[in-house]
Amino acid sequence: MSEPTKFLLGEGDVPTHWVNLMAELPGEPLPPLSPRTGEPAGPEDLTPIFPLGLIQQEVSAESEIEIPEAVRDAYGLWRPTPLYRARRLERALDTPAHIFYKYEGTSPAGSHKPNTAIPQAYENAQAGIARLATETGAGQWGSALAFACSQFGLGCEVFMVGSSYDQKPYRRSMMETWGATVHRSPSDRTESGRAQAEHTTGSLGIAISEAVEVAAGDESCNYALGSVLNHVLLHQTVIGQEAMLQMELAGEEPDVVVACVGGGSNFGGIAFPFLRRVLAGDSQTRFVAAEPAACPTLTRGVYRYDYGDTAGLTPLMPMYTLGHDFVPPPVHAGGLRYHGDAPLLCGLVKAGAVEARAYRQNETFASAVQFARTEGIIPAPEPAHAIRAVVEEAEAAREAGEARTILFGLCGHGNFDMAAYDAYLAGRLEDPEFSEADMEAALARLPEAPAIA
Amino acid sequence: MSEPTKFLLGEGDVPTHWVNLMAELPGEPLPPLSPRTGEPAGPEDLTPIFPLGLIQQEVSAESEIEIPEAVRDAYGLWRPTPLYRARRLERALDTPAHIFYKYEGTSPAGSHKPNTAIPQAYENAQAGIARLATETGAGQWGSALAFACSQFGLGCEVFMVGSSYDQKPYRRSMMETWGATVHRSPSDRTESGRAQAEHTTGSLGIAISEAVEVAAGDESCNYALGSVLNHVLLHQTVIGQEAMLQMELAGEEPDVVVACVGGGSNFGGIAFPFLRRVLAGDSQTRFVAAEPAACPTLTRGVYRYDYGDTAGLTPLMPMYTLGHDFVPPPVHAGGLRYHGDAPLLCGLVKAGAVEARAYRQNETFASAVQFARTEGIIPAPEPAHAIRAVVEEAEAAREAGEARTILFGLCGHGNFDMAAYDAYLAGRLEDPEFSEADMEAALARLPEAPAIA
Numbered sequence: 050m051s052e053p054t055k056f057l058l059g060e061g062d063v064p065t066h067w068v069n070l071m072a073e074l075p076g077e078p079l080p081p082l083s084p085r086t087g088e089p090a091g092p093e094d095l096t097p098i099f100p101l102g103l104i105q106q107e108v109s110a111e112s113e114i115e116i117p118e119a120v121r122d123a124y125g126l127w128r129p130t131p132l133y134r135a136r137r138l139e140r141a142l143d144t145p146a147h148i149f150y151k152y153e154g155t156s157p158a159g160s161h162k163p164n165t166a167i168p169q170a171y172e173n174a175q176a177g178i179a180r181l182a183t184e185t186g187a188g189q190w191g192s193a194l195a196f197a198c199s200q201f202g203l204g205c206e207v208f209m210v211g212s213s214y215d216q217k218p219y220r221r222s223m224m225e226t227w228g229a230t231v232h233r234s235p236s237d238r239t240e241s242g243r244a245q246a247e248h249t250t251g252s253l254g255i256a257i258s259e260a261v262e263v264a265a266g267d268e269s270c271n272y273a274l275g276s277v278l279n280h281v282l283l284h285q286t287v288i289g290q291e292a293m294l295q296m297e298l299a300g301e302e303p304d305v306v307v308a309c310v311g312g313g314s315n316f317g318g319i320a321f322p323f324l325r326r327v328l329a330g331d332s333q334t335r336f337v338a339a340e341p342a343a344c345p346t347l348t349r350g351v352y353r354y355d356y357g358d359t360a361g362l363t364p365l366m367p368m369y370t371l372g373h374d375f376v377p378p379p380v381h382a383g384g385l386r387y388h389g390d391a392p393l394l395c396g397l398v399k400a401g402a403v404e405a406r407a408y409r410q411n412e413t414f415a416s417a418v419q420f421a422r423t424e425g426i427i428p429a430p431e432p433a434h435a436i437r438a439v440v441e442e443a444e445a446a447r448e449a450g451e452a453r454t455i456l457f458g459l460c461g462h463g464n465f466d467m468a469a470y471d472a473y474l475a476g477r478l479e480d481p482e483f484s485e486a487d488m489e490a491a492l493a494r495l496p497e498a499p500a501i502a
Numbered sequence: 503m504s505e506p507t508k509f510l511l512g513e514g515d516v517p518t519h520w521v522n523l524m525a526e527l528p529g530e531p532l533p534p535l536s537p538r539t540g541e542p543a544g545p546e547d548l549t550p551i552f553p554l555g556l557i558q559q560e561v562s563a564e565s566e567i568e569i570p571e572a573v574r575d576a577y578g579l580w581r582p583t584p585l586y587r588a589r590r591l592e593r594a595l596d597t598p599a600h601i602f603y604k605y606e607g608t609s610p611a612g613s614h615k616p617n618t619a620i621p622q623a624y625e626n627a628q629a630g631i632a633r634l635a636t637e638t639g640a641g642q643w644g645s646a647l648a649f650a651c652s653q654f655g656l657g658c659e660v661f662m663v664g665s666s667y668d669q670k671p672y673r674r675s676m677m678e679t680w681g682a683t684v685h686r687s688p689s690d691r692t693e694s695g696r697a698q699a700e701h702t703t704g705s706l707g708i709a710i711s712e713a714v715e716v717a718a719g720d721e722s723c724n725y726a727l728g729s730v731l732n733h734v735l736l737h738q739t740v741i742g743q744e745a746m747l748q749m750e751l752a753g754e755e756p757d758v759v760v761a762c763v764g765g766g767s768n769f770g771g772i773a774f775p776f777l778r779r780v781l782a783g784d785s786q787t788r789f790v791a792a793e794p795a796a797c798p799t800l801t802r803g804v805y806r807y808d809y810g811d812t813a814g815l816t817p818l819m820p821m822y823t824l825g826h827d828f829v830p831p832p833v834h835a836g837g838l839r840y841h842g843d844a845p846l847l848c849g850l851v852k853a854g855a856v857e858a859r860a861y862r863q864n865e866t867f868a869s870a871v872q873f874a875r876t877e878g879i880i881p882a883p884e885p886a887h888a889i890r891a892v893v894e895e896a897e898a899a900r901e902a903g904e905a906r907t908i909l910f911g912l913c914g915h916g917n918f919d920m921a922a923y924d925a926y927l928a929g930r931l932e933d934p935e936f937s938e939a940d941m942e943a944a945l946a947r948l949p950e951a952p953a954i955a
Contacts, residue, residue: 053513054513054578054579055513057513060506060510126877127878156878196878199876218920218921222920223880225924226874226880422679422681425580427679464612464918467675470676470678470679471671471672471674474675474678
């Protein structure tokens with residue numbers, strides 16, 4: 050090999066701790082508010098559906114939390130994941146920039162989601178829970194949790210949004226192969242489902258309500274969430290910690306770290322370990338969060354308390370929001386179609402520590418195809434947004450004639466997203482954008498809650 | 503980590519040479535025969551559709567052939583691939599056996615096929631060829647070649663069997679994403695296609711004829727084949743060479759090496775480097791080739807000269823065959839539905855150096871699901887046959903109460919095969935078997951050719 054392009058770690062390099070960025074942030078974090086009382090929500094608001102181990106992680110003030118041995122062991126099924134230098138993409142872009150990417154598509158489910166599904170399944174198994182219920186839209190999260198439950202002998206019940214259930218039978222088969230039971234939502238299984246029977250295509254909001262209802266009504270069953278919450282972002286920090294070691298192997302320090310944002314767990318996973326160094330004054334790395342122009346939470350949302358779900362069952366969280374009942378246009382990056390974002394990430398954007406950018410579908414897929422034809426891997430539509438931002442950064446470096454080290458998170462492959470590529474290549478991809486009218490309508494429906502300073 | 507489960511190599515461990523087992527076999531190899539003259543075919547029979555570099559590899563008597571730097575460089579996009587110890591499967595089987603698997607599903611196309619697509623594209627690019635034509639059934643080979651062509655700036659034209667083209671639009675999108683042009687075969691593009699227009703679902707035989715016709719009629723275009731030929735098996739030996747280093751890291755020597763067989767390239771790839779040691783008297787490793795009961799070439803075919811394709815355009819090759827016009831039942835392991843097998847592998851089976859076993863679909867998928875629920879990875883239906891044989895070996899070790907080290911080739915993931923899992927889990931999977939009547943009919947249609955001693 051003339052020049053190294055792949056930076057691999059050994060099995061012993063699977064991180065031993067998760068990085069809890071919350072502990073590093075100045076001041077007290079804004080508390081979530083109970084949807085019943087409007088008062089700060091406490092651990093007791095969460096115990097009916099989450100095990101104590103995860104609740105402790107959710108509110109922990111420790112800067113590092115030890116990863117249980119059984120979790121590290123299961124991580125070893127696919128971790129450490131590879132980090133690549135994208136030399137072929139660099140040549141195609143004719144840029145002096147060095148582009149690195151951390152690839153999470155080698156997990157059994159094909160994305161970063163198992164990084165949190167595994168510890169969530171583990172903590173529930175430890176707590177004597179027999180079964181987990183969850184919702185899934187495009188199917189990435191449901192697949193990851195089904196896989197994780199198979200590893201810890203837990204049952205898994207997935208409420209899959211009706212339209213996805215019909216359009217993506219293969220995601221359903223994947224979950225069933227790992228032993229999960231998959232319901233088309235709205236289903237007959239729950240009151241929430243039966244009450245919404247007329248909404249035949251379903252929605253993520255309805256599916257969440259069904260899963261929460263099942264978990265709340267059965268002591269042996271808990272609920273699991275794939276993004277947004279502190280403990281989920283915490284679990285994902287294995288990505289950034291490995292990437293940090295691998296960048297050391299490469300002998301470079303990233304000038305900028307780029308990742309896509311849906312609920313924030315992929316972004317937090319790769320960025321937080323690097324951000325900790327910046328907060329400590331040890332580095333000047335920049336951070337770019339890439340989102341779809343059709344669902345521009347960080348770039349155009351308002352910073353307010355809002356519900357995490359459409360139906361208003363979850364605590365109110367301080368975050369950028371497009372309104373909890375906003376239904377984003379059906380862009381192919383299904384994992385980025387969320388009205389809010391992780392409070393932890395939103396606070397960092399608000400403080401100026403993270404820059405957010407929004408991209409349209411066609412420019413995003415143009416960069417994804419260029420990536421596939423140079424680096425080989427066909428990216429999922431979600432990280433294609435990060436690739437678009439990387440191309441901008443690399444072009445800026447070329448125009449400025451300056452060196453620049455770019456690291457981005459390639460959080461999953463596109464094997465289940467080829468219909469999107471098909472539409473792009475056929476020129477059938479639309480470029481929906483969020484409108485002023487959308488924003489006004491959303492603001493009118495925001496819940497009563499204290500303003501954020 | 504309590505015990506190692508993953509054996510990783512560095513980028514510098516990508517093999518520098520391919521292993522040419524042909525050079526190690528005693529006696530002269532049986533020559534292929536020209537379909538026109540019935541006399542031994544020479545390199546001149548191949549020059550219209552293959553570049554000289556590949557023809558030299560096809561007939562080489564060197565025991566090792568150096569891998570060009572540009573090929574090693576492209577291999578580095580995903581090689582070395584990981585080798586795992588299947589500790590969770592071992593526990594589920596309650597076996598004293600140690601089970602290892604070499605996983606080729608981390609390549610961009612998701613299988614071992616790019617190992618030969620890359621050097622084939624490279625040699626053609628070196629020879630000044632502008633474009634490659636090929637056929638594809640299920641789409642694995644077409645995807646791999648499309649990816650490889652994108653790496654070396656070659657055009658790529660794929661004739662995809664009509665029924666697959668209709669059923670697997672995502673495989674087509676994948677090839678197009680890498681820049682290939684995909685035709686539904688039979689097509690209007692060729693005389694062979696137009697002559698077969700009434701066979702609307704197409705067949706691999708027709709698709710081969712179309713690709714060969716395009717390549718033969720255009721000096722700037724060559725043909726590429728994804729299995730069977732010596733040079734294809736040669737390229738795949740990177741798998742076994744890496745596995746050998748990784749088994750050394752694990753401190754074990756395989757008692758048995760298991761792989762599935764369609765045309766033989768996956769089997770040859772993992773087995774030949776180990777077989778070379780056996781032929782040299784340095785090891786007593788056994789070898790098991792797993793095939794579908796619906797297309798039992800090695801277990802029930804006759805050892806005779808036969809055509810490589812349905813239409814009889816290719817040279818006659820000495821091999822086990824079910825008859826060149828046998829159309830196997832539509833089992834889901836599309837990559838194993840081939841009437842013959844690589845002459846190199848067939849000779850080894852005939853000589854007793856490799857044991858062949860055939861498995862039915864349902865028992866195969868039962869083992870695949872057990873593997874997915876323990877090891878996480880959902881295997882493609884083809885290597886699921888190898889897993890079935892591994893389970894047998896592991897159970898035999900348990901019954902005998904003896905240690906046994908098993909290594910198998912997991913040549914690809916099942917992300918594009920979930921419909922097959924769906925059918926299995928729903929109890930809708932059939933168990934077709936090859937019949938005596940099938941064999942008699944095939945024997946009656948074998949071409950005139952010298953008998954093999």
